[in-house]
Structure formats: C-alpha cells, structure tokens
Amino acid sequence: MQSWKSWTKVHGLGIGLCYLVLIAVPDMRAQTAPVYKVDPFWPKRLPNKWSMQQIVDIYVDHEDHIWVLNRADDARPDELGAATTPPRSECCRLGPEVLEFDADGNVLKAWGDQGYVPGWPGRLQTIGVDRDENVWISGTMPGDSIIKFTKDGKFLWDFDHRGPRVPAEQVKQDNQQTSTFPPGIAAFEFDEDAREMFIPDGFLNKRILVYDMDTGRFKRGWGGHGIPLDEVDNDPTPPYDVSGPPPDQKQFAPALHCAHPSRDGLLYVCERGSDRIQVFTKQGKFVKEFFVHPSTQSRGPNCGGIWSTKAPPCGTVYNLTLSTDPQQKYLLVADGTNNMVWILNRSDGTVVGSFGGNGRYAGQLHWIDSIAMDSKGNVYTGEVEDGKRIQKFAPTNWEEVNRPPAVRDR
Numbered sequence: 001m002q003s004w005k006s007w008t009k010v011h012g013l014g015i016g017l018c019y020l021v022l023i024a025v026p027d028m029r030a031q032t033a034p035v036y037k038v039d040p041f042w043p044k045r046l047p048n049k050w051s052m053q054q055i056v057d058i059y060v061d062h063e064d065h066i067w068v069l070n071r072a073d074d075a076r077p078d079e080l081g082a083a084t085t086p087p088r089s090e091c092c093r094l095g096p097e098v099l100e101f102d103a104d105g106n107v108l109k110a111w112g113d114q115g116y117v118p119g120w121p122g123r124l125q126t127i128g129v130d131r132d133e134n135v136w137i138s139g140t141m142p143g144d145s146i147i148k149f150t151k152d153g154k155f156l157w158d159f160d161h162r163g164p165r166v167p168a169e170q171v172k173q174d175n176q177q178t179s180t181f182p183p184g185i186a187a188f189e190f191d192e193d194a195r196e197m198f199i200p201d202g203f204l205n206k207r208i209l210v211y212d213m214d215t216g217r218f219k220r221g222w223g224g225h226g227i228p229l230d231e232v233d234n235d236p237t238p239p240y241d242v243s244g245p246p247p248d249q250k251q252f253a254p255a256l257h258c259a260h261p262s263r264d265g266l267l268y269v270c271e272r273g274s275d276r277i278q279v280f281t282k283q284g285k286f287v288k289e290f291f292v293h294p295s296t297q298s299r300g301p302n303c304g305g306i307w308s309t310k311a312p313p314c315g316t317v318y319n320l321t322l323s324t325d326p327q328q329k330y331l332l333v334a335d336g337t338n339n340m341v342w343i344l345n346r347s348d349g350t351v352v353g354s355f356g357g358n359g360r361y362a363g364q365l366h367w368i369d370s371i372a373m374d375s376k377g378n379v380y381t382g383e384v385e386d387g388k389r390i391q392k393f394a395p396t397n398w399e400e401v402n403r404p405p406a407v408r409d410r
Contacts, residue, residue, distance in 0.1 A: 033330060033343050033352040034323065034377060034395045038363035042392035043105030049082045050095025050110075051075060055382030055390045057319075058372040061129040065108065066101040066372070066380055068390055069137065071124045072113070097124060098135065098153070103374070105392070111153030112137075119147055119158055122165075126187045136188070140203060142166050144184035159185075159197075159216050175205050175232035178218045187258050187270075191282060198282075200269055202256020207232050208269060208284070224252035224271075224278065226286035237273060239300030240314075246275065246294040253299060258319045262328055262346070272315035273299045277331070277349070290349025292316045296337050313337050313367070321373045322346065325402045332371055332379060339365040341381065341393075355393065356381075362391070377401065 046052060054071040061067060072094050081089030096110035114120060121139020128136045134156060138146040143165030148157040163171065163182030171182045183204040188197055190213060197213040207229060209221040223232035227250065237253045253273030260268050266287060269278045275294045279287040293316045297303060304311030318336040322328045323346075330352070331344040343353035356365040370382035377398035381391050395401065 032397060032400050033345075034401045035353065035397050036355050036379060036393035036395055039392040039394055040362035041105070043101050043107075043390060046095060046099075047107060048095065049090070049092050051079050051092035052390070053079075053094075053388055054369075054384040055388070056124055056369055056384050057127045058370045058380050058382050058390065059127050059129050060372045060374045060380070061133065062131060064103055064374040064376070066103075066374070066390075067127055067129050067135065068099050068101070068370075068382060069124045069127045070095060070097050070099050071384070072097055073123055074385070098127070098137065098149075100151070103378075109151060109153070112149075116153075117147070117155045119145065119162075121145075121147075121184070123184070126185070128188060128190060130190055131192055138185040138188055140184040140186050142168055142171055142182055142184060145181065146185055146188060146197075159211075161185075161211075161216065171204060173204050173206075173234045175207050175223065175234055176229055178209060178221060178229075186255070189259050189261060191261050194282070196282075198259040198261065198267060200256035200259040202252060202254045202271075202273075204254060205232075206237070206252035206254055206256065208256075208259060208267075208280070210282075210284075220284060222280070222284035225250050225289075226280060226284050227251075237299060240274065240298045242295055242297055246291050248289075249274070252278075255315070257317065260320060260322060262322055264328075268320060268322070268331065270317040270320055272317050275316045277317055277320065277333070288349075290331075290344065292333055292342055292344070292349075292351075293335060293338060293340075296335075316342075318369050319371050321371045321379070323401070324373050324375050324377065326404075329401070332373065334368045334371040334381065336368050336384075339368055341365075341368070341371065341379070363393075365391075 055068050056071045057069045059067045082091050083093035096112050098112040100109040121144040122141030123139050125140045126138045133151045135149045145162045146159035161180050163180045186203045188199045195213050197211050199209045201207050201209050207223050210219045221229050255272045257272045258270035267280045267282055275292055275298045277290045296316050298315040302311050303314035316335040319334040321332050323330040331346050333342045339358040340354050340356040342351055367383050367385040367387035368381050369384040372380050377395040379393040383389050
C-alpha cells in the first residue's frame with residue numbers, strides 16, 4: 001500500500017496544479033474568441049416585391065441599424081419577372097439601392113437608384129453613416145465620387161474630385177496627383193473626431209489619401225509600408241507567386257478594399273492584392289502587417305474578374321470589421337475567395353476562429369464582399385456577384401468575449 005507521505009508528495013502536486021488551473025480559467029475564458037451561429041430568418045422578406053441584389057457594403061450606425069448597398073447593376077431578367085408588362089411572374093422588381101434595416105430585419109428606409117440625383121454612382125461600392133445620421137455612398141466607375149445624403153435620402157453634399165467619365169481602359173495609374181479620382185472611389189471611412197476621411201485609392205492606384213470630411217481638402221497620403229507619395233511607383237504590380245513564402249513587396253498591391261480606424265488610433269488597410277492587412281497610425285506611419293491565408297492566389301494571370309467562368313476570384317482580404325468589445329480584441333476578415341470569415345487576434349494577427357465556407361445554405365457564403373458588427377457582437381455579411389444576400393450571425397458567447405481580464409492573486 002502506498003504510504004500517506006508518498007501519496008501526498010505525488011497527488012498533492014496534482015491538487016496544486018488543479019488549483020492553479022482553476023484560478024487561471026477566468027483569464028483564459030476572457031480571451032475566448034467569439035463563436036457564431038447563423039440566424040436563418042434574418043432579414044425579413046423585402047417589401048413591394050423588391051429583389052435582393054448584390055450586397056456590396058454594410059454599415060452599422062450608432063442605433064445598431066444596418067445600412068446596406070443593394071447594388072442592382074447585374075440583376076438578371078429571371079429575377080425581375082414582376083416588372084414586365086404584363087407581369088411574367090409574381091416576383092420580383094428592382095428595389096431601391098440604399099436600405100436601412102432594424103435589428104429584427106425590417107426595412108425602415110429605402111431610397112436611391114440610377115438617376116436618383118446627378119452624380120449617383122455608376123457602380124455602387126461603399127456606404128457610411130456618420131454620427132449625425134448622414135449617409136455617404138461612393139462608386140467605382142470613372143466619374144464616380146462620394147455623395148452625402150440625409151438618412152431620408154435628401155441630397156446634401158458632393159465630395160467631387162471626379163475624374164472624366166471615360167471608358168475604364170482609358171484611365172491611367174497616377175499615384176502623385178491628389179486632385180481627382182479617375183477610377184472612382186472604391187472605399188472610404190471616417191474619423192469623425194478629427195473630421196477626416198480615409199480613402200484607400202487602390203483599385204488602380206496604390207495609396208491611402210486623407211481629406212477633410214467637411215471641405216474635401218486634401219491633407220496627407222502615403223503608400224505601402226508608409227512610404228511617401230513621391231516614392232509610390234506607377235508600374236504594374238508583379239504576379240503573386242504562391243510557390244514560396246508570401247511576396248512581401250514594399251509597394252501596395254491593388255486592390256485596396258478598405259481602411260478602418262480603431263479606437264486606439266490605428267488604421268487597418270485591406271490589401272486584397274497581397275492577402276494582407278497593413279496597419280498604420282492615422283498619420284501614416286507603418287506599424288505592422290498580417291498575412292491572411294497567404295497560400296491563396298491574390299493577383300496575376302489566373303485571377304478571374306466579375307462573372308468569370310474560367311478563372312476564380314483572387315485574394316483574401318476583401319473587407320474587415322473590428323470587434324465591438326471595449327478592447328476591440330479581434331479582426332473579422334471577409335475572404336471572398338475562400339468564402340470564409342477569419343477571426344484574428346488584433347494584437348498579432350493569429351487566426352483564432354472562423355465560420356462560413358462556400359455554399360448557398362444558411363451560414364455558408366458565396367462571394368462574400370462586406371462585413372460589419374453591431375454593438376451586441378452580431379455580424380452581418382454581404383455577398384455580391386451571384387451570391388446576392390445579406391446574412392446575420394449571432395455570437396453564442398458574447399458575454400464571455402466582453403469579460404475583462406481577471407486580476408490575479410499576488
């Protein structure tokens with residue numbers, strides 16, 4: 001029989017270890033990444049037989065209302081049977097291109113379409129809602145810019161800086177001039193405390209520009225890794241080689257799909273053309289970078305464009321949202337090639353979770369292009385091309401994610 005002294009020596013260590021694990025658990029649990037499940041009944045059916053088209057961007061306002069761009073450019077005739085005379089089928093017809101939903105998925109406001117006002121974007125791309133409930137939208141056709149409305153759709157202001165309306169193939173790369181945006185404006189985001197607007201000018205060019213959001217005056221800009229604008233080249237970007245480590249080039253690689261500021265003064269830039277997130281201060285100093293699933297082809301001759309049947313889409317960082325817990329611990333990345341949402345630690349870029357997967361069922365994704373989070377941790381995803389839907393994913397452990405780190409006994 002084992003003696004009490006020897007049992008205590010061996011098993012007492014186990015008791016001590018158990019005690020250490022128990023007191024460590026609260027801190028470990030506080031670092032748990034969010035876990036999500038899809039809400040298959042969100043949103044509710046659109047009214048007036050409106051069709052759901054490409055959900056190219058999503059923005060959650062301070063009331064947790066969800067604003068989306070319902071881009072109608074590529075609606076198919078079989079989706080618009082109710083719009084013929086006489087109606088060929090029960091559903092559907094084109095609806096407004098700006099939609100506001102409440103948390104239950106009801107449409108609250110809807111307005112806007114081609115010809116709505118002079119300067120309405122030829123191809124919608126990005127939406128933003130400021131703290132005064134003004135709605136801003138941009139587009140990616142030559143001649144497009146950013147225009148500002150009340151939440152009821154009344155025109156307020158045009159950012160301008162428009163290039164000429166010419167065929168897209170006539171637009172040339174020019175990373176040094178800051179007076180116009182010849183390819184249109186793909187993305188933008190606000191820093192309302194500073195009254196500044198960040199524009200990742202990266203569908204053709206490869207730079208970040210900052211403008212006064214009230215006057216439209218240019219303030220500053222930079223290229224990849226924080227290089228000054230006069231060092232940004234106007235050369236074609238070389239292909240992305242997946243046979244080795246990620247090509248860590250100094251210049252940005254188009255497309256740049258987003259630029260989102262954090263509460264602690266950093267700016268997170270979606271560099272889809274390099275499967276990468278670059279992080280800067282708001283003044284343009286390079287801080288760090290994260291590669292996201294870098295084995296995915298991100299650019300080059302095998303990358304398909306819109307509706308390509310011969311080559312797939314490319315790149316992983318289509319968009320991202322910062323989590324809305326107090327520390328903004330996580331980045332949730334919309335990967336439109338792998339059709340995944342990757343959950344990254346914001347501090348170091350490590351992947352700590354994911355959801356999605358290519359498919360048409362609830363909870364799967366096809367051509368995800370946009371993502372946003374509300375104050376309760378709910379995630380909204382938008383799909384473009386022939387995906388054409390918005391989905392809501394609810395967190396199963398949001399209280400755990402928000403729990404502050406435990407104070408260890410000393």
